[in-house]
Amino acid sequence: MTSDAMTRAGIQRQIKLPNSEAVKIAVRSIKIRFWRSLITTAGIVLAIAFLTYVMVSGAIQTFVIPEDAIEPVGLTAQQQATRIWLIAISLLVCVVGISNAMLMSVTERYREIGTMKCLGALDWFVVKLFLIEAAFQGLIGSAVGALTGFIAAILVGLTAHGLLLFPSMPWGRAFSHVLIALVVGCLLAVVGAVYPARRAGKMPPADAMRTEI
Amino acid sequence: MVDTLTEIRHEYAVKTMNVVKEYIMGKQTLRALKGVSIEIRAGEYISIMGPSGSGKSTLFNMIGGLDKPSSGKVYIDEVDISGLDAFELAWLRCRKIGYIFQTFNLIPVMTALENVTLPMIFAGMTTQDALDKGAELLSLVGLGDRIRHKPLELSGGQQQRVACARALANDPAIILADEPTGNLDLKTGHEIIELLRHLNKEKGVTIISATHDLKMLDASDRIIWIRDGLVDKIEARADLDIGVGTLQGEEV
Ligand SMILES: Nc1ncnc2c1ncn2[C@@H]1O[C@H](COP(=O)(O)OP(=O)(O)OP(=O)(O)O)[C@@H](O)[C@H]1O
Ligand SMILES: [Mg+2]
Numbered sequence: 013m014t015s016d017a018m019t020r021a022g023i024q025r026q027i028k029l030p031n032s033e034a035v036k037i038a039v040r041s042i043k044i045r046f047w048r049s050l051i052t053t054a055g056i057v058l059a060i061a062f063l064t065y066v067m068v069s070g071a072i073q074t075f076v077i078p079e080d081a082i083e084p085v086g087l088t089a090q091q092q093a094t095r096i097w098l099i100a101i102s103l104l105v106c107v108v109g110i111s112n113a114m115l116m117s118v119t120e121r122y123r124e125i126g127t128m129k130c131l132g133a134l135d136w137f138v139v140k141l142f143l144i145e146a147a148f149q150g151l152i153g154s155a156v157g158a159l160t161g162f163i164a165a166i167l168v169g170l171t172a173h174g175l176l177l178f179p180s181m182p183w184g185r186a187f188s189h190v191l192i193a194l195v196v197g198c199l200l201a202v203v204g205a206v207y208p209a210r211r212a213g214k215m216p217p218a219d220a221m222r223t224e225i
Numbered sequence: 226m227v228d229t230l231t232e233i234r235h236e237y238a239v240k241t242m243n244v245v246k247e248y249i250m251g252k253q254t255l256r257a258l259k260g261v262s263i264e265i266r267a268g269e270y271i272s273i274m275g276p277s278g279s280g281k282s283t284l285f286n287m288i289g290g291l292d293k294p295s296s297g298k299v300y301i302d303e304v305d306i307s308g309l310d311a312f313e314l315a316w317l318r319c320r321k322i323g324y325i326f327q328t329f330n331l332i333p334v335m336t337a338l339e340n341v342t343l344p345m346i347f348a349g350m351t352t353q354d355a356l357d358k359g360a361e362l363l364s365l366v367g368l369g370d371r372i373r374h375k376p377l378e379l380s381g382g383q384q385q386r387v388a389c390a391r392a393l394a395n396d397p398a399i400i401l402a403d404e405p406t407g408n409l410d411l412k413t414g415h416e417i418i419e420l421l422r423h424l425n426k427e428k429g430v431t432i433i434s435a436t437h438d439l440k441m442l443d444a445s446d447r448i449i450w451i452r453d454g455l456v457d458k459i460e461a462r463a464d465l466d467i468g469v470g471t472l473q474g475e476e477v
Contacts, residue, residue: 023302023304023309023313023316023317023321024313024316024320025310025312025313025315025316026312026316026349027312027315027316027319027347027348027349028346028347028348028349029346029347030346033346033352037335040334040335041334044333044334045334123330124332124333126330127330127331127332128332128343129291129315129318130289130291130318130324130330131318131319131324131343131344131347131391131394132315132316132318132319132320132344132347132348132395133315133347134311134312134315135311137347216291216292216293217291217292217318218286218291218292219292221291221326221330
């Protein structure tokens with residue numbers, strides 16, 4: 013039967029989920045599962061705090077002039093390599109931690125997803141809801157994490173350099189690191205949520221509702 | 226709008242032809258439905274009865290477009306639903322069919338009102354209209370004073386009534402109910418049955434309900450008995466009156 017004939021038979025195709033509603037639903041899911049979301053978000057906070065700390069303290073080491081020198085000492089090649097390693101590892105921790113948290117929050121809500129699909133939700137709505145949720149958690153988590161990492165790096169810098177830290181502190185660079193960490197946090201949260209959200213979206217409603225967690 | 230066209234009443238609200246459903250588990254194949262053909266006219270109140278494991282829920286999922294049959298066809302309003310794309314299927318679930326489940330399946334993070342309005346939002350209704358209609362439906366099921374409660378703050382019977390209100394959200398032509406009274410006590414179960422009966426009589430909604438509940442028989446026009454994945458027999462209520470009478474006598 014052609015699509016046209018079907019329309020005549022009374023089947024149409026228009027189904028909506030306005031963005032404002034999607035955001036409302038996602039925000040509410042986060043709020044309601046506050047402690048649960050806090051754990052997910054804590055993973056993001058830790059990873060991003062670590063990332064920010066490594067980047068900012070690297071900047072401090074590279075640019076701040078120690079008391080007994082007239083020029084910054086800079087990083088040795090080996091320190092540079094270690095730093096890159098640390099960054100790579102903290103990113104990996106981010107991806108694994110966030111995908112795991114997202115996978116959990118999707119699987120524990122299969123029944124809810126199945127129900128939404130019975131009410132007419134398209135696969136895409138489910139994906140959208142989870143991605144918005146992940147983006148919010150990513151934003152909040154990485155904001156807190158970046159702030160924590162930044163403060164930690166400054167404190168450690170202060171113990172090493174004393175107040176001399178401030179005159180030669182590369183503020184611009186440090187802030188750009190914070191910004192990078194923020195973006196990375198949000199991106200990773202969304203990327204980590206794509207796979208579980210899509211898997212949940214594709215399930216036939218009958219299967220989704222049968223799953224008991 | 227095309228909407229007027231949807232008002233056309235087709236003779237058969239639901240038709241299945243030789244529906245087979247196989248579940249493959251490792252090397253074993255379980256035939257949950259072995260070729261079920263039924264015809265349900267628009268406006269009928271149908272009970273699907275059968276022992277546990279006979280395939281009632283499976284059939285329910287096939288009719289509701291919640292799962293695909295392994296073979297055979299399901300027609301809703303004379304349209305073969307295997308030919309529908311994802312959008313049309315979502316539209317069907319949203320606008321044409323209302324679902325009620327044994328386990329209520331309300332969304333736990335939403336209030337009663339939000340649960341009821343969700344399908345209307347999917348259907349494209351504005352938020353205000355949806356809220357108004359949601360409140361109206363909740364008073365219809367006798368929960369006008371509970372609209373801001375979360376499911377867990379409501380009793381089982383109240384949750385099931387919210388689920389009924391939600392099933393009615395987009396004025397569906399068909400309500401599918403899988404053991405709607407399964408988790409309720411006698412009296413509350415009776416209220417739900419009354420409600421369904423009322424909707425059937427007043428609004429002409431086709432009701433298809435899988436059940437163990439003998440009280441249900443009294444409300445239904447026809448009973449489809451399923452046994453072992455096959456239709457065992459189909460009875461009109463008229464043929465059944467005496468049986469139900471005695472059954473009810475025992476109950477009271
Ligand atoms: N997803 C599945 N995977 C494997 N087997 C299944 C699945 N769903 C149902 N079955 C099997 O299909 C048969 C029919 O199950 P169904 O749930 O339809 O029974 P039912 O008549 O609804 O029973 P009840 O009255 O207990 O709800 C059962 O043997 C069941 O084990
Ligand atoms: Mg069942």
